[in-house]
Amino acid sequence: MSGVRYGFDSEKYTELQSQHIKERIDQFGKLYLEFGGKLYDDYHASRVLPGFAPDNKIKMLSHLKNDAEIIIAISAAAIEQNKVRGDLGITYDADVLRLKSIFENSGFYVGSVVITQYTGQPAADRFREKLTALGIRSYLHYVISEYPANVPLIVSEDGYGKNDFIETSRNLVIVTAPGPGSGKMATCLSQLYHENKRGVKAGYAKFETFPVWNLPLQHPINLAYEAATADLDDVNMIDPFHLEAYGKMTVNYNRDVEIFPVLRAIFEGILGECPYKSPTDMGVNMLGFAISDEEVCKKAAKQEIIRRYFTTACEVKKGNAPKEELYKEELLLKKVGVTPEDRPVVVAASDRERATGHPAVAIEIADGRIVTGKTSDLLGAAAACLMNALKVCADIPHDMKLVSAEAISPIQTLKTQYLGGTNPRLHTDEILIALSASASDNELAKKAMEQLPLLRGAQAHSTVILSSVDINTFRKLGVSITCSPVYEEKIPK
Numbered sequence: 001m002s003g004v005r006y007g008f009d010s011e012k013y014t015e016l017q018s019q020h021i022k023e024r025i026d027q028f029g030k031l032y033l034e035f036g037g038k039l040y041d042d043y044h045a046s047r048v049l050p051g052f053a054p055d056n057k058i059k060m061l062s063h064l065k066n067d068a069e070i071i072i073a074i075s076a077a078a079i080e081q082n083k084v085r086g087d088l089g090i091t092y093d094a095d096v097l098r099l100k101s102i103f104e105n106s107g108f109y110v111g112s113v114v115i116t117q118y119t120g121q122p123a124a125d126r127f128r129e130k131l132t133a134l135g136i137r138s139y140l141h142y143v144i145s146e147y148p149a150n151v152p153l154i155v156s157e158d159g160y161g162k163n164d165f166i167e168t169s170r171n172l173v174i175v176t177a178p179g180p181g182s183g184k185m186a187t188c189l190s191q192l193y194h195e196n197k198r199g200v201k202a203g204y205a206k207f208e209t210f211p212v213w214n215l216p217l218q219h220p221i222n223l224a225y226e227a228a229t230a231d232l233d234d235v236n237m238i239d240p241f242h243l244e245a246y247g248k249m250t251v252n253y254n255r256d257v258e259i260f261p262v263l264r265a266i267f268e269g270i271l272g273e274c275p276y277k278s279p280t281d282m283g284v285n286m287l288g289f290a291i292s293d294e295e296v297c298k299k300a301a302k303q304e305i306i307r308r309y310f311t312t313a314c315e316v317k318k319g320n321a322p323k324e325e326l327y328k329e330e331l332l333l334k335k336v337g338v339t340p341e342d343r344p345v346v347v348a349a350s351d352r353e354r355a356t357g358h359p360a361v362a363i364e365i366a367d368g369r370i371v372t373g374k375t376s377d378l379l380g381a382a383a384a385c386l387m388n389a390l391k392v393c394a395d396i397p398h399d400m401k402l403v404s405a406e407a408i409s410p411i412q413t414l415k416t417q418y419l420g421g422t423n424p425r426l427h428t429d430e431i432l433i434a435l436s437a438s439a440s441d442n443e444l445a446k447k448a449m450e451q452l453p454l455l456r457g458a459q460a461h462s463t464v465i466l467s468s469v470d471i472n473t474f475r476k477l478g479v480s481i482t483c484s485p486v487y488e489e490k491i492p493k
Contacts, residue, residue, distance in 0.1 A: 005296050006050050006296065009051065013052075017290075030202040031171065032175060035176040037209045039176040042054055049300065068170055068174055071112055073183050076119065078093075078179075078181070078182065080122075085179055092182075095179075099178065112166055114138070114187055117141070151266055152269070155269035160193035163190045192204055204267075207284050210224075210225035212251065217238060224301040224302075227308035227328075230329055234254060235254045236251055236253050237257055239251065239280045241279060244278075256279040310461075312326050317486075318465070343482070345363065349461045352374055358375040359463050359464040362385065363385050366454065371389040372388070373388050378425065380470065382462060385460070386431065393454045400444060403431065427467060462483045465484075
């Protein structure tokens with residue numbers, strides 16, 4: 001794509017990473033591999049490492065798929081609470097089925113689903129019934145009292161011993177989940193306990209993409225991970241166990257470092273000894289070795305921190321996040337030496353708003369050109385900017401009408417008179433529908449529609465908090481949208 005600079009070598013990564021996992025399988029005979037982060041659609045990695053495709057991990061694992069099977073873990077609490085993936089806007093239980101379909105369509109064998117932290121939640125029971133009806137094997141893992149402190153209880157018949165043993169048939173078992181807190185590590189350790197009882201030699205390793213263990217602690221890529229997990233209180237830190245054992249500084253994050261003494265005791269309880277001297281030892285992440293242009297990745301990581309700042313600021317404004325999370329994002333901006341205005345679309349949108357007195361949106365397309373749009377009687381700022389961007393990509397003059405006011409008017413009437421809406425202006429999804437309807441007899445409208453794939457990877461900013469409809473439309477188009485933490489009615493007319 002014109003104008004795009006890459007900083008990551010996906011081919012080298014695929015080769016190094018798959019080989020390293022094979023070495024771990026050979027070390028143990030059978031390997032339970034916990035996949036931290038997202039196994040599929042890792043958009044955070046693709047943003048901070050230009051050249052890393054969202055499905056890179058699946059492509060890497062395709063080298064191992066004949067030896068691998070996948071277990072998808074989901075906590076009963078997440079099912080009960082209807083927990084939603086923030087990046088996709090779907091519930092965790094719906095995502096389990098989505099991920100299973102994606103993995104199987106990629107040629108992987110998904111052996112089962114495990115419902116973790118089960119205490120009899122009715123919603124978890126209903127989900128399990130649904131899995132059974134779909135022909136999907138499922139297992140239950142229970143809450144263990146005093147976990148993870150009471151190691152003797154954990155490594156006993158009243159601890160891991162109470163969990164269902166998950167039947168597996170391959171020597172690489174990948175444990176993944178829709179999101180954090182799903183019980184992936186506990187699932188792996190429970191399986192080691194049961195495998196050991198059955199006389200099967202099995203081991204554990206962890207694939208955690210971030211932080212990157214062989215980059216400096218304050219590297220923008222690692223700080224971007226802190227920005228992405230501000231709500232989890234994750235903090236990057238030097239792995240003290242690795243430093244003591246090998247005299248080398250490596251980076252891990254606080255939860256793994258804090259839990260390592262307990263993990264070591266659990267390993268000793270199950271296997272008689274711990275195969276690892278540090279949390280870093282447990283990892284199999286070769287990501288840092290595939291960075292081909294560090295400066296490109298640093299720049300991308302700084303932009304990601306700015307994006308995360310705006311996301312958190314809007315969540316705080318909505319009352320969905322504490323101010324402490326925003327303070328952390330602000331500190332990370334200072335650490336990497338950037339401000340929100342270092343995101344070019346922020347400046348462009350703000351300038352357009354000041355010039356017109358109305359909310360504005362700016363989109364930066366792949367070749368670096370920035371297009372803006374303002375709120376009007378017919379269109380919201382997001383819809384106007386989207387149309388303007390498509391015109392620019394198609395080399396259509398700005399003043400050329402692709403959708404007539406007469407075509408928009410019936411949609412406004414439907415919204416306000418029949419569907420009870422109060423805002424007559426068209427959202428992004430509505431203007432795209434109107435554009436597609438016009439494309440049947442308007443060659444320019446058709447040409448504009450054909451430019452939509454070119455917006456994937458574009459950057460955008462709105463001077464006000466957009467509706468969920470507009471946010472979701474941009475997400476589906478692959479546009480990274482941020483918003484200033486301001487509601488539209490606060491903008492002076």
